[in-house]
């Protein structure tokens with residue numbers, strides 16, 4: 001079983017408009033709403049990979065109930081802590097004329113220490129039956145900035161594997177707790193090192209330092225270039241074929257799902273990387289975020305290359 005943690009759930013609304021202009025009344029041509037938050041994308045992809053998954057985090061108000069109903073419809077198991085405040089909505093406006101997007105991200109609710117403590121109890125309970133845990137995205141206001149460190153400590157003490165995918169200060173801080181795996185993209189890695197990383201060798205060098213310092217799997221995702229993975233077995237580069245990407249949002253989350261499934265199955269690292277690259281590239285081929293077509297995934301599995309670098 002894999003537990004996915006989404007502390008900052010959102011309802012993602014996509015408005016399609018003909019010609020977006022600020023300060024004017026806009027008629028929305030099409031409007032869709034989906035449960036969002038990076039951890040929920042991870043959850044959806046794990047479910048599509050046919051591995052058992054349970055989603056947790058915080059949801060609140062009617063909007064929170066709406067999210068849970070959508071998860072129920074998809075047959076996704078969940079155990080969220082319910083709070084009174086409303087789950088946030090994030091609005092993405094797609095301009096049909098030029099294909100460009102404008103995003104409005106609500107700040108979301110502010111939680112308190114009591115709600116945080118309820119979540120930690122739930123997390124401990126879920127760990128009893130979960131071999132792998134994923135922690136994704138940002139955290140709500142009012143929650144201690146060290147919550148991910150605490151969750152990683154609890155998971156490690158319980159002998160569970162824990163993957164953390166976050167950015168900014170949360171990523172810098174989590175390095176101290178040595179999760180089983182991190183997956184920064186190039187920008188997130190450069191934010192840690194505070195310098196531009198030009199070559200793959202330079203990126204691998206930084207990843208190696210993090211791995212030697214005690215993070216067993218350091219994966220650096222490189223968009224269409226694939227992923228560089230430094231782990232005990234060596235340094236590996238996984239590459240997708242060149243594809244006609246439709247929507248790359250959620251590719252990182254799909255990659256996390258691929259790694260989580262590989263780790264729970266106890267596969268060899270080459271196999272895990274192959275799955276993670278194939279499923280994340282397959283996600284880029286669909287318009288929906290955190291989704292893929294089985295046929296794309298299977299075809300890509302045959303086309304992905306995984307090479308071990310010479311020592």
Ligand SMILES: Nc1ncnc2c1ncn2[C@@H]1O[C@H](COP(=O)(O)OP(=O)(O)OP(=O)(O)O)[C@@H](O)[C@H]1O
Nearest residue numbers: 185221222223224226245250251252253277280281
């Ligand atoms: N254009 C693309 N073509 C093929 N594969 C892609 C493409 N973009 C992304 N991928 C796959 O998805 C993986 C993760 O992508 P990326 O490095 O963009 O993650 P990210 O920036 O964390 O994404 P996000 O946080 O938006 O989900 C890549 O390592 C690659 O395997």
Ligand SMILES: [Mg+2]
Nearest residue numbers: 165185252253
């Ligand atoms: Mg990402």
